[in-house]
Amino acid sequence: MTQPSHDEQAASSPEDLREQVEHTRQELGQTVQELAAKTDVKARAQETAVAVKEQAGQKAAELSGQIKAKAADAAHLVQDKLPDPVKEKAAQAAEQVKAKAGQAGQVLQDKTPEPLRERAGQIAPLVRENRTALFTAAGALLAALLLLRRRRGKG
Structure with a gap:
């Protein structure tokens, strides 16, 4: 049997011995x-990946803020360097465009039948959600039309 170390005292009773054994089991x-945690390479790699991802997100947000501020x-x-007459003309042009767009929008709304306006209101959110697919389909359709036109022109 091994001798107890200097830090451990010899058990004076079977109950003390059981407590020492239980304590040793817990420590072990x-x-x-x-x-086991140190040897679990996959878990440690995942923890590192999560930490790196969080750091990258924080850095991206920080850089985005810096870029926005610099822009x-x-x-x-640029606005401070523009001559006043240019600023005034740009402001007038912007107001005119805004007014014309408002007028055109009102005319369009007045002339559009109610059922068509309701249907457009239902379709608009779908278009916004599927913008990429719609642009891709429109591009493919345009390419097909151009190829058709080219073939007819040669024939």
């Missing part, structure tokens, strides 16, 4: 769990 169990600064610098 914790040590085994720690060693706003650049826009202000």
Whole structure:
């Protein structure tokens, strides 16, 4: 039998011995769990990947904010450098375009039948959700029409 270390006292009773054994078992169990966690390469790699992903997201958000701030600064610098007559003409042109667009929108709305407006209101969210697919389909249709036209022109 081994001798107790200097830190351990010899058990004076069977109950003390049982407590020491239980304590040693718990320490051994914790040590085994720690060693198992260190050897679980997949879990450690996943933890590292999550940490790196979070850091990248934070850095991207930080950079995005910096880029937005610099773009706003650049826009202000350009605006400050523009001569006043150019600023005034640009503001007038913007107001005219806005007014014309409002008028055109009102005429279009007045002339569009109610059932068509209702149907357009139902379709608009679907179009917004599937924008990429619609643009792809429109591009394919345009390419097909151009090929058809080219073939007819040669024939």
